[in-house]
Amino acid sequence: MDSNEFDVIIVGAGPAGLSCARALKGSGLRVMVLEKNPNLGMKICSGEISPKVLPGGNIDRGMEWKELVVCTEGSRQKISYSRPFLWTIGRENLEKHLMGGCDAEIHFSEPVSSVAGSHVKTPQGRYNYKHLVGADGAFSIVRKYLDLPVEHIQGWAYHFVLDAPCPEFQLCWMPKTFPKSYGYMMSKGRSRAMAGLAWAGDFDPKKAAKARAWALKHFGISRHSAKSEAMKGNADYRGWKFGKVYLAGEAAGLLNPLTTEGIYYAVKSGEGVARDILGEPEGSRVMNSLARSHRWQVLFFDLATNPELPFCWIINWILKDPRKGIRRKVFDWVLWKLMLG
Numbered sequence: 001m002d003s004n005e006f007d008v009i010i011v012g013a014g015p016a017g018l019s020c021a022r023a024l025k026g027s028g029l030r031v032m033v034l035e036k037n038p039n040l041g042m043k044i045c046s047g048e049i050s051p052k053v054l055p056g057g058n059i060d061r062g063m064e065w066k067e068l069v070v071c072t073e074g075s076r077q078k079i080s081y082s083r084p085f086l087w088t089i090g091r092e093n094l095e096k097h098l099m100g101g102c103d104a105e106i107h108f109s110e111p112v113s114s115v116a117g118s119h120v121k122t123p124q125g126r127y128n129y130k131h132l133v134g135a136d137g138a139f140s141i142v143r144k145y146l147d148l149p150v151e152h153i154q155g156w157a158y159h160f161v162l163d164a165p166c167p168e169f170q171l172c173w174m175p176k177t178f179p180k181s182y183g184y185m186m187s188k189g190r191s192r193a194m195a196g197l198a199w200a201g202d203f204d205p206k207k208a209a210k211a212r213a214w215a216l217k218h219f220g221i222s223r224h225s226a227k228s229e230a231m232k233g234n235a236d237y238r239g240w241k242f243g244k245v246y247l248a249g250e251a252a253g254l255l256n257p258l259t260t261e262g263i264y265y266a267v268k269s270g271e272g273v274a275r276d277i278l279g280e281p282e283g284s285r286v287m288n289s290l291a292r293s294h295r296w297q298v299l300f301f302d303l304a305t306n307p308e309l310p311f312c313w314i315i316n317w318i319l320k321d322p323r324k325g326i327r328r329k330v331f332d333w334v335l336w337k338l339m340l341g
């Protein structure tokens, strides 16, 4: 085969791209992953995984979370479990683990700058593909080539980065002050924390300023020492297979808009796409099942975050004190459904 000819080119070495490459290992196909960053693990992300990610995998899952703090406008409650609902593995550790299972050529610092029907270009060269996988996240160039918009639902996260391990896992539900949003304190990898607000919709400097003022006060952050950052999320799913071009992970919009959990969907869809390329019916079964779950997540998100609907206020009532009785039962059921899948 010519040195610039590939059976599969994967754009992006995040969880979706690396899982796809991993599932193609030993297939005999010539696979290349093109990654714009110089290293793994650079995505702005908390790096937390739920029990459904890589079940049974021989992997150090990191710091475990058995407690969460739920805040609403006017309440703060701690909920404890006997087993972890999340672990902070950290992006770099997760991606190193995934990369360890690949035999693909992986090129770092090589961004794809254009996509065409049978080739992609980077500053270093032009490569021909038989199959192209867009695993390039929320700003996907492959999705743009397919001319798919990102509308319902996209969102933004804006937070401060705190230079110490995350002291608690906190979620804040404030439909009066911040409709279609939630506040959070979560890990940023294993040694830092991030505290801020995520909202559905475009990036809006006014919203970011309001989120900033709220986060400084709510989390008691010192204005002078804190660095901030923002990142987009894409939960607008419009399909995964377009002839010989595929989308996986957030490039496909496979992100749970309610929890912003995306690693699981990236890993599963990366594997699903690989199985389809290998001609295995399991591939489309996995992808169709992810698409079905995603439709439910979007419906639930739309109902839960619309302050005009009673559902939003029922959730508010549950979250005001989810420690006992029927509220605890509903809270536990939803949490474990989300975490276990």
Ligand SMILES: Cc1cc2nc3c(=O)[nH]c(=O)nc-3n(C[C@H](O)[C@H](O)[C@H](O)COP(=O)(O)OP(=O)(O)OC[C@H]3O[C@@H](n4cnc5c(N)ncnc54)[C@H](O)[C@@H]3O)c2cc1C
Binding pocket: 011, 012, 013, 014, 015, 016, 017, 034, 035, 036, 037, 043, 044, 045, 046, 047, 048, 049, 110, 111, 112, 113, 135, 136, 137, 138, 139, 140, 141, 157, 231, 232, 233, 248, 249, 250, 251, 254, 255, 260, 261, 262, 263, 264, 266
């Ligand atoms: C603040 C925040 C916190 C989050 N925390 C969590 C969490 O704790 N747990 C969880 O499950 N989900 C979390 N998510 C969601 C999660 O980060 C994503 O859903 C997940 O990373 C999607 O994986 P992916 O492989 O599809 O895309 P990405 O992880 O975005 O990977 C895409 C890769 O493609 C590369 N790339 C992009 N463009 C190009 C190009 N043109 N050429 C070459 N390479 C390119 C990027 O550099 C990147 O490495 C969080 C999201 C945000 C915004």
